[in-house]
Amino acid sequence: MSSGTLYLIPVSLGPASTGLTTPADVATRARSLSYFVVENAKTARAELKRFEHPQPLRELDIRELPEKPSASDLDALLAPLLAGSDAGLMSEAGCPAVADPGALLARRAHELGIRVAPLVGPSSLLLALMGSGLNGQSFAFHGYLPVDEEARNRHIRELEAESARFSRTQLFIETPYRNQRMFEALRSVCKADTRLCVARDLTLDSEWIHTRPVAEWKKIAAPELAKRPTVFLILAA
The missing domain is CATH 3.40.1010.10 (Tetrapyrrole methylase, N-terminal domain)
Incomplete structure (x- = not known):
């Protein structure tokens, strides 16, 4: 059989x-x-x-x-x-x-x-990459970053350096209730000209995808991300 x-x-x-x-x-x-x-x-x-x-x-x-x-x-x-x-x-x-x-x-x-x-269907990672305007020729998904603040910030810097070296888009996610802290860490740790994309609620009526240099993210109010499925993407200059 x-x-x-x-x-x-x-x-x-x-x-x-x-x-x-x-x-x-x-x-x-x-x-x-x-x-x-x-x-x-x-x-x-x-x-x-x-x-x-x-x-x-x-x-x-x-x-x-x-x-x-x-x-x-x-x-x-x-x-x-x-x-x-x-x-x-x-x-x-x-x-x-x-x-x-x-x-x-x-x-x-x-x-x-x-x-x-x-079978073909929705992938939040590919949809986020598609909508980000970042490099779709070279990219990597890193899953969840460390929870510890110091370790997380160090990992962000390492991913940013790798992104600059290879012109690689870096994708990662966070437990939804920690999304806000992840956003603030990215806005604080990343260099001013690094592009950050926040892709929230993909395919839902509340879908929201925005890409800006970190310097611009610092000038505006943080988006509402708490308990909302979100993909974060960065591309360093």
Whole structure:
């Protein structure tokens, strides 16, 4: 018996999304599946309801992927695929396996000879890069920066120096309730001519993307970022 396929199913970036960011063929594929590996079962059910899945949601096999899955966790989640079933991998928001523990499941699927099929959908990182006007030829995503203030500021300076050296756009995110502190750190630490982009609430009605030199950010009021999904990008001169 041939193994099934692990479909990577992008989802909306927030509850206020109109759903227009999800291509129709993604919803069609999701409706054809009855087994899902997800980051959060409640969020996944809401997305499957939005996709108008034909089966009662309580009858679907929806299993949560641990934040730090063990080898046995991954093998157990992939066992139905080895038996011939297809599965959908869904993240909390946006594209699964990008800044997401689902990457470990995709890696193990490759090791087991299971086909991995990524589907098209919204990625907050690429949307932020697209909208920033910064260098899209050379860029790097760094995930979360250190929480400790001194370590964070040192890391920002290192990323800024690397950006200047390679003309590289640097992308990173922060836990939403610490967004305001991250913005103030960037405005304080970065050089005046470094360009800073703040991309908030991407694809939502409240979407807000602005790029300015740090010197200009210092002259205006800080944007409202608390508890709002935000991507930060810098490009040093």
